[in-house]
Amino acid sequence: MEANSKLVFRKTRTGEWVAFGPLAEMTWPNVNGPLRRESVDIVKKDGTIVEHKLTGLGRPFDVDGVECCYGYLGPEAETDSQTIRVASFFAGIGGFDLGFERAGMESVWQCELKPFCADILEQHWPNVPRATDIRKVNADDIPEAEIWAGGFPCQDVSLARMGPRSGLRGKQSGLFYDFAELIGERRPPVVILENVAALLSSHSGRDFAIVLRALAERGYGVAWRVLDSRYFGIPQSRSRVFIVGSLGGPARAGSVLFESECGDRDSEKGETNGPKPVSPFAVSVGNPQQGFVKKLAHCLYAESARHTGTDWSRNYVSYPEGRVRRLTPLETERLQGFPDNWTMPKEEIENVNTLDSARYHACGNAVSVPVAEWLGKRVVDKLGPWLLERQGAQGRNETAKSS
Numbered sequence: 001m002e003a004n005s006k007l008v009f010r011k012t013r014t015g016e017w018v019a020f021g022p023l024a025e026m027t028w029p030n031v032n033g034p035l036r037r038e039s040v041d042i043v044k045k046d047g048t049i050v051e052h053k054l055t056g057l058g059r060p061f062d063v064d065g066v067e068c069c070y071g072y073l074g075p076e077a078e079t080d081s082q083t084i085r086v087a088s089f090f091a092g093i094g095g096f097d098l099g100f101e102r103a104g105m106e107s108v109w110q111c112e113l114k115p116f117c118a119d120i121l122e123q124h125w126p127n128v129p130r131a132t133d134i135r136k137v138n139a140d141d142i143p144e145a146e147i148w149a150g151g152f153p154c155q156d157v158s159l160a161r162m163g164p165r166s167g168l169r170g171k172q173s174g175l176f177y178d179f180a181e182l183i184g185e186r187r188p189p190v191v192i193l194e195n196v197a198a199l200l201s202s203h204s205g206r207d208f209a210i211v212l213r214a215l216a217e218r219g220y221g222v223a224w225r226v227l228d229s230r231y232f233g234i235p236q237s238r239s240r241v242f243i244v245g246s247l248g249g250p251a252r253a254g255s256v257l258f259e260s261e262c263g264d265r266d267s268e269k270g271e272t273n274g275p276k277p278v279s280p281f282a283v284s285v286g287n288p289q290q291g292f293v294k295k296l297a298h299c300l301y302a303e304s305a306r307h308t309g310t311d312w313s314r315n316y317v318s319y320p321e322g323r324v325r326r327l328t329p330l331e332t333e334r335l336q337g338f339p340d341n342w343t344m345p346k347e348e349i350e351n352v353n354t355l356d357s358a359r360y361h362a363c364g365n366a367v368s369v370p371v372a373e374w375l376g377k378r379v380v381d382k383l384g385p386w387l388l389e390r391q392g393a394q395g396r397n398e399t400a401k402s403s
């Protein structure tokens with residue numbers, strides 16, 4: 001297909017533009033996947049695939065009630081076939097995957113237990129192989145990847161949970177051990193873990209020490225840092241600890257997480273004198289006649305559509321007559337930096353409460369996409385040459401072995 005050709009896209013129920021049927025010679029990187037990559041794969045008659053840039057989308061028009069538009073094909077994309085590959089554990093709805101993809105990396109494998117989340121992953125990454133339960137994964141079945149990333153379940157260490165915390169001895173958070181075992185068997189060059197900041201204090205720090213020791217014993221140099229989503233362009237206070245482990249010593253891991261130069265994130269101006277700063281939680285935005293919402297949301301947690309009177313009640317929209325409502329699933333997606341309707345399942349779920357609960361829960365569990373993107377860019381920037389060199393050497397070894 002020539003550059004400057006027009007392709008046709010239709011808008012899906014979830015508001016994304018996808019390739020339209022009649023163009024048989026065209027497929028997407030993610031077949032029928034959303035338009036995110038700003039490029040399309042064109043399958044030529046001889047079966048070879050050429051990536052083209054997409055230079056823009058035209059004005060929408062209507063075909064039998066379906067909103068369509070043209071997409072304009074640009075020149076062949078410069079093919080740099082080497083991409084840093086990611087294996088995504090505890091993938092949820094793909095916060096890491098999307099952020100890392102925006103940073104130029106590529107998910108090559110995912111693992112997620114919950115059917116609702118797996119369905120969302122399938123929609124956005126239909127061509128990525130996926131395992132269900134980490135406890136049943138055989139290390140040899142995981143494709144080669146430079147980065148292994150995962151936010152292991154945090155229920156047993158989270159402070160949002162009432163009562164004593166069972167920490168890494170808990171059934172959910174204990175899945176870390178399964179992850180660590182697989183890491184030991186395959187030793188990917190870089191591992192990235194995420195969890196609630198309370199992991200640092202769980203069992204007076206002993207659980208965090210277990211995580212660090214597990215990585216160190218497997219040969220990783222480790223660095224960690226607490227990052228708050230509010231400084232990455234989204235209005236949510238969400239502190240999470242990110243742990244980076246790298247083969248070859250801690251300097252590499254540290255270079256990903258810590259800027260030696262001026263920070264490249266938003267920061268708040270310190271005020272040493274002058275008026276006392278007003279907490280952003282106390283500032284509202286919106287028209288008070290119609291309803292308003294706090295400028296900065298408290299941290300979202302995985303929860304159901306029926307509130308328990310604890311967490312969500314801090315995140316609400318107030319109306320002048322005193323009525324309040326909780327955030328909509330769309331608003332929670334935006335508070336995590338996902339595209340609108342990212343968590344809308346393919347199959348309709350008729351019960352609105354069931355649907356909303358699944359969407360809140362998934363968003364509350366997710367990694368904020370802009371934070372993952374920042375981290376991904378740091379990996380590409382600081383470790384990219386080393387990782388791609390390793391990938392190239394590995395490819396050369398495999399070719400030599402098979403010839």
Ligand SMILES: C[S@@+](CC[C@H](N)C(=O)[O-])C[C@H]1O[C@@H](n2cnc3c(N)ncnc32)[C@H](O)[C@@H]1O
Binds near residue numbers: 094111153175366
């Ligand atoms: C803290 S969330 C991670 C969310 C993810 N980072 C995201 O951005 O959506 C932990 C995830 O681990 C999944 N999980 C729990 N047990 C699992 C298991 N045995 N195998 C694989 N995934 C599991 C949960 O369903 C949940 O989606």
